Amino acid sequence: MSSIDDMPTGQRRIKVERRLNPNASWTLAMYLIATLFGLGLTALLIWTSGADVLKAFITLFDGAFGSQKAWIASLAKATPLILTGLATIVAFRAQVWSIGQEGQVYSGAMGAYLACLVFADLPVGIYLSLIILSGMIAGAGLGIIAAILKTRFGVNEIISTVMMNYLIVFLLSYLIGGGPWTEVSSSVVYQQSAQIPDAAQLPYLFGTAKLHIAFVFALIAAVFCYVVLEKTPLGYEIRAMGFNPVALAHRGTNIGRTMIIVMAISGAIAGLAGVSEIFGTSHRVRVDTLYGFGFTGIIIGMIGGLRPLGAVIAGILFGGLETGALYMKLLAKVPAAIVPAMEGILLLTFLIAGVAARYKIVRVNTND
């Protein structure tokens, strides 16, 4: 408690107030500041590593978006990230806290590889379609298991999805590390499957440049998510479930069913990310090439403000950062580990910007 005697009357001061309505230019300004602040903190990190900060940034952005080749590599890298970002958005908008995108990526890759082995004799178009479909079904299946555990038995979805991430990665490790899918070539056993036949590889969009058709799938998935969430009764239910499941259930919607649908869609999209990476980029099933897409997808969904367009932009940004990281490491002698650190920093500053966008600063006269 302090006496107010020593306070001048009529003093002006700055106050923070909550906004009733969002303001587009203010929001943009907040995200811009967040980006600059994030870059500033990253610069600090680079500086402590002893490298030339300016050179590091220039090589980073050059490597990411400096040429047509760089763009193509970045978009290819972005493809699975956009997909796992979208998978996150569908679940999180319903406030279903699924951390299972990682496992669903593996599961999708495995389902697709199974179809790749089983349907090898079919015509190419049908063969590819079945591979993609199987991957999506496998991802959806894993999501549905978590949803049923939650609706039937009340198992927290965070726990169940995290646990299933472990189960799936160990299952995959077994299958390709001594199990039936292990590549048999010489006496040396790598943890990988045999090369995927040409007929099963996702076609490139521009000649031999390594941007494959899954990038188009990712954009279609983004439009699909936007339309479903914003324009359909199901989307109404998903959003309403996120805000207030009690009222939604009391007014006649079966929210258990909604949750299963949410996890099926989320899982299918994450599964597609696994298909994209294995059948579009690495052309072998390996654990290390798949690792982290699901977790990074959560960051991308959050940075994208849980909006599909946001996930596309954030996905491309992150794809670029990862491509550029290689150049930066080679040319500026900066450890590539700076990039994941930068991603984490950007997540934090963007989350703060998301909150700040809901407030405004006003000057008030304390004595009026």
Add this chain to the structure above:
Amino acid sequence: MSPLLKCVELTKRFPGVVANDRVTFDLMLGEVHCLFGENGAGKSTLSSCLFGYYQPEGGHIECDGSPVKFNSPRDAIAVGIGMVHQHFVLVADFTVLENIVVGTHAKGWKLDLKSARARVDALCQQYDINLDLDAYVRDLAVGQQQWVEILKALYLDARILILDEPTAVLTPDESERLFHIIDQMCQRHISIILISHKMSEVMQADRVTVLRKGAVVGTVEIADATPDMLTKMMVGRDVALRVSRTNTADQGDVKKPVLEVRNVSYVAASGKSALTDITLTIHSGEILGLAGVSGNGQKELFEVLSGILVPDAGEITLDGATVTGMQSRDYMQRGVGLIPDDRFREGLIPEFSVQENMILGWQRDDAYTSGPFLSAAKIKENGGAMIDAFQIKVPSGATPVNHLSGGNAQKVILAREFSQSSTLLLANQPTRGLDLGVIEYVYSQIIAKRDQGYAVLLASEELEDLLNISDRIVVMSDGKIVGIVNAQDSSVPEIGQLMTGAQAA
């Protein structure tokens, strides 16, 4: 004598509203000073400023004649102010004693429960409060929880006690007891700020300050005041209080039963028997009142009758067809409307717009879709029509519901449930926390539905209102029906006795 606590020209703004507009108020030693006004008049904001929750933008507060500034409740507590909130701030899994001691930091790091117990025991004796200090708060009745709140304030040596709508959750008996304790505190020179919008309570105060739209209308001695005069000050106009029963529905034509409930029982997940052997009938063109101390099965009854809960035994028929075990969607499609008591939690999606909330539950209905998509045009048109028909005060149909006042939010629910239902209307506390004007409106709408031939189940804590507009009143206690009375032949005391089980015992 100079005032103990005083605020001068106190102004507090929130985005878009001035909650307190140059409010001047003072509190004398040992008096009960009532803050009286409608919901949203600024009573709670003023008390929150006086308790340091909010920092006013203008004006100042004086304590014992010298200016003070409260940066947080801690500062207010330091000068001897205590507050009992409308919604209690207790830890359910702590004992009474632990709840009283928690956060007091009286003895540094070590928790000295022994001397605390002695002090609390002394306080209980002083005020004739009979409480088991080792009982867990979760096991206490609501009235007893309030005593714990009061003891918390007294334990911190409060000289000034702010009571925010203290009787909102109490039975008539418990309320009476509370005022007895208030009397005793005044005799011990504790001053009380009593926030209320109930006339019977205001009249027990020493002085009353009436607030309207954030500003002080006037401060009067109760000895010089009449209820009529205070009501007029509160609403700024003469009110023909409340709606009364029209006689149209009492004509002798034979009414058909719409809802029949036979021997329905429901056991809650906790294993407690929430409803036991409930049998009742509601006819078309009839309002059946439901009275009971809150928490005696009314909520479960409403949820069973709207398909949210499935009863464990018994049968429910609607227009002659058995609907037992069906889902809430089936009930809605058979014309049952529900106005839940917790409107923001159970009836609305607060972040959704008004027009989106108007279709909650009907989002897959052809009326609001075109093909597989929601029709923005149809939703907007429906929203606009509803806003006009129910006089909802909003800038547009796209305004989020959480920007609305309680009354307007309630009208959104009324609009939806009235227009979508056709046979049975279930209204649980539809007027709770609303202004007089809106209360009248809600009741007149319910009566209009009754006159259209709806069957209505109406629960309210305002027994006089129930007596005024119901045809019959069913009284519940401990999950059982303890009486069904004819509204015209009954009285508040009779129903009050039934509610508290005074006759059943």
